[in-house]
Amino acid sequence: MEIGLVGLPQVGKTTVFNLLTGTAVPTGVTGDTRVHKGTAPVPDRRLDFLAAVYLPKKVTSARVNFKDIPGLDPRRGDRAANVRFLAEVRGADALCYVVRAFAGAETPAYFDAVAPYKELLEVRAELLLADIMLVEKRLEHIRTGSKISKEAGAEIAFLKRCLEALNEEQPVRETAKTAEEKSLFSSYGFLTDKPVVLAINLDEQSLRTGDYPQRDLILNYASGKGMPVVEMAALIEAEIAALPSEERAEFLRDLGIEEPGITRLAAAAQRSLGLITFYTVVGDEVRGWAIRAGTNAKKAAGKVHSDMERGFIRAEVFRCDDLLRLGTPAKVREAGLFRLEGRDYLVQEGDVIQFRFKV
Numbered sequence: 001m002e003i004g005l006v007g008l009p010q011v012g013k014t015t016v017f018n019l020l021t022g023t024a025v026p027t028g029v030t031g032d033t034r035v036h037k038g039t040a041p042v043p044d045r046r047l048d049f050l051a052a053v054y055l056p057k058k059v060t061s062a063r064v065n066f067k068d069i070p071g072l073d074p075r076r077g078d079r080a081a082n083v084r085f086l087a088e089v090r091g092a093d094a095l096c097y098v099v100r101a102f103a104g105a106e107t108p109a110y111f112d113a114v115a116p117y118k119e120l121l122e123v124r125a126e127l128l129l130a131d132i133m134l135v136e137k138r139l140e141h142i143r144t145g146s147k148i149s150k151e152a153g154a155e156i157a158f159l160k161r162c163l164e165a166l167n168e169e170q171p172v173r174e175t176a177k178t179a180e181e182k183s184l185f186s187s188y189g190f191l192t193d194k195p196v197v198l199a200i201n202l203d204e205q206s207l208r209t210g211d212y213p214q215r216d217l218i219l220n221y222a223s224g225k226g227m228p229v230v231e232m233a234a235l236i237e238a239e240i241a242a243l244p245s246e247e248r249a250e251f252l253r254d255l256g257i258e259e260p261g262i263t264r265l266a267a268a269a270q271r272s273l274g275l276i277t278f279y280t281v282v283g284d285e286v287r288g289w290a291i292r293a294g295t296n297a298k299k300a301a302g303k304v305h306s307d308m309e310r311g312f313i314r315a316e317v318f319r320c321d322d323l324l325r326l327g328t329p330a331k332v333r334e335a336g337l338f339r340l341e342g343r344d345y346l347v348q349e350g351d352v353i354q355f356r357f358k359v
C-alpha cells in the first residue's frame, strides 16, 4: 500500500517527502526525474500512551509507504516523461496532492502568482485527461479487435458511460452498477478515482495568519469532494526538524503549531489508504502495526510473524482506549474487558493484541 505525492513542479513535494520519511533528497530545481520511495512513521498518541504504561526498551510506530513522483507539468514538451509519471500515479493506492500557497520569488510559481486552487484544478485536469485517454484507448482496442463479442458490446456501453462521467467531472466509480461493471472498473485503475489527501503548503506568514490566496475557493472545493485537507508549512517544519530536539517544541509553540503538519498528513494518508493500527506488547517492545480495515485476527498475526499466522490459536484483545480510561492493564482485566477472540475476529482500530500460537 503506497501513497503518491502528486503536484506541479516546485510546490514542495520533495520537501514534504523528506520530512515524512526522514530522508534528504535534494529539493529545488534539480532536473531529477527519478521517483523516490520511503516510509513514514504514523505518529500516534495511543502508542505514546502504551509506551508510558509498559515502559518498553523499544517503541516502534506503524509505517506508511510514500513515493515522491516528479512534478506533472502540462507545459512540458516531453510527453514521454509525463506518461511515465502518470504511470507512477496509477501505481499508487492513494494520492496526496501538494499545492503551493507559499510566496517567495526565489522559487517562481507555476502560475504567475500564488494560486493553490488553480494548481489543484490543473493537476486534476491532467489526471482527468489521462483517464479519458485510457477509456478512448480501450474503446479503440475493442473496436479494432478481430471479433466483437457480446461482452465487448457491454463493455463499450459501460466505457461510454465512464467517459460521460469523466467529461462532467462526476465520480466515475458511481457509473459501475453491476458486478461485471465493478470488476471492469477496478481493472481500469482510474487516476481520478483514487482516495486523495490535499496538502496545502504555506509560508510562515500564512501559517501565522491562517490566510492565503484562494483559501476559500480551495477549501470549498475540497470539502465538496470530501477531500481531507492538511495545511502545513513544509519548509519551516523541515528547518525546525533540523534543530536540536530541546529547541523544537519552543519554535513550534512560537509559530502556534500544536501538531506538526507532517504528523497530521501521515495520519490522514494512513486513513486514506483504508489502514488501521493495532498494537502488540512483546518482550520489551511496544509496536504499532498498520493493516487494512477488515483484516481478521489470523491474518493480522501474520503481519507480526508468519509463524503466528500458521500456528494461530487465539488472540487476547483489549482496547487501548479502555486502558487509557482505566489506567492499568489489571483494571482492564477486572472490568472484564480482556477478550479471547478466534481467527475470524475482525481487528479494530486501537486494539492491543497478544497472539497465542503454536509452532
Ligand SMILES: Nc1nc2c(ncn2[C@@H]2O[C@H](COP(=O)(O)OP(=O)(O)O)[C@@H](O)[C@H]2O)c(=O)[nH]1
Pocket: 007, 008, 009, 010, 011, 012, 013, 014, 015, 016, 026, 027, 028, 029, 071, 102, 103, 104, 107, 201, 202, 203, 233, 234, 235, 236
Ligand atoms: N518559502 C518556501 N519555500 C518552500 C516551501 N516548501 C518548499 N519550498 C522551496 O521550494 C522549492 C521547491 O521545493 P521542492 O520540495 O523541491 O518541490 P517539488 O518540485 O514539488 O518537489 C525548494 O527550493 C524549496 O526549498 C515553503 O513552504 N516555503
Ligand SMILES: [Mg+2]
Pocket: 013, 014, 015, 027, 068, 070, 071
Ligand atoms: Mg521534487
